[in-house]
Amino acid sequence: MSSPELTTAAHPDRLTVTVGPVAHGGHCVARHDGRVIFVRHAIPGETVEIVLTEHDADAKFWRADVTKVVEPSAERVNHFWPEADALRAAARGAAPIGGAEYGHVSRKGQLALKTSVVREQLERLGGLSTSALDELFSVGVEDVDSAGTDAQQAGLGWRTRVGFAITASGKLGMHAHRSHTILPIQEMPLAVPAVDDLRLWELDFTGIERIEVAAPANGSGVLVLLAPVHSLSEKAAGQALKRVARALATREVPPSVARWNPENSEIEVINGRGWVKETTDDHEFRVTGDGFWQIHRNAPKVLADAALGYLLSGGYLNDGADVADLYAGAGLFTAPLADAVGPDGSVLSVEGSPGTSRDARKNLHASAHVEILQGRVEKILGTQSRASQSVGGQRRRFDAVVLDPPRAGAGKDVVRALVATQPNAIAYVSCDPAAFARDVKYFANAGWQVEKLRAFDLYPHTHHVETVALLTPAAKQH
Known part of the structure; x- marks a missing residue:
């Protein structure tokens, strides 16, 4: 990597840098005198002029925006949204709005950047080997709009x-x-x-x-x-x-x-x-106010097909199975889980938001074999186990679980409580590769491994990416 130089002595907050690899969070990594700079609106390999937006002298790293491209990447395109374009914003002496930080990258280039981020997070934080990722993740991040209109292929018109x-x-x-x-x-x-x-x-x-x-x-x-x-x-x-x-x-x-x-x-x-x-194709859902629902117009089908597809193909959702949907929202996964296990099975739906949990009760009111509980996932899992044992039974064990935590991930306590229920398989849906990778490590420490993995570009023109994984106990790998 070439060493950046000050553009002018009169503007010490402006540098010219050659951009290094992509990093999680919508940035690329550059360096100046050994200091890391997280640069937005760049592409790896480019030479760009930047303005430092956060550069305290004692900070471990700085942040910057691109103001001019000196040597562009072949994947650079004109940004589709003037207000979010860093170059046009710089020309008028302003900052760009957030929310479309990859709009200057071709759709093919975006998929490649996101694939790199998912791999890097799973290697560095999740502990997966390069060879394991080569096998699990050979397809990379998948485009969910490839069969749509021209505008959809460009990743526009998707937010609901x-x-x-x-x-x-x-x-x-x-x-x-x-x-x-x-x-x-x-x-x-x-x-x-x-x-x-x-x-x-x-x-x-x-x-x-x-x-x-x-x-x-x-x-x-x-x-x-x-x-x-x-x-x-x-x-x-x-x-x-x-x-x-x-x-x-x-x-x-x-x-x-x-x-x-x-x-x-x-x-x-x-x-x-x-x-x-x-x-969805088979169900109708009421979502009150700001209650959670997947924001990409294709996300409900894409994610439900992937998560339940893993569990169905693995034979984990037989008639009469006992399953759980954790962080269940209004019931996107709960409803097809209830269909899959039939009236002789049972589904536990856990959601922290009181309003969204009320929606789930309305949406699943006709499914008597669905139990909907509102509260913290780790506490309810522990309560379920104690309740089963208090009536002379054994700790409750789930045949399969869908785990769809918020952006921060499930975390160590939830992983510990979930593993204690000894499920046969977990379909993990995540909207943040770093949080997902940390949880993968927690599962690995408990004797679980990633058996299958897919990732979807459900946030085109942003750095966000959705992953769906099948986790199983290591002894059950096949």
């Missing part, structure tokens, strides 16, 4: 849920990366068309602090959640909410609108209803 901030002047905006600065936007090209059809950038959001939009891919109706500025009086907040609701009511297809408290997820319906209807 979007969050927005509001500028000081009341305009729709998004944050710059790692910044409180809110920049105005005029479109959201990653979102499904129903979101842009609302033309939110035309509205006056004075008095509103945050907005969440849920727009199911099935076209069943959009929900807009509005969070008033916390410091407003109740009268002023009410006026702001009514003004925005009236404006949204004039849209060609008016959305449902609700007041929203981001701190406790409470909602108060203003127009329409406070929930959306999500569907």
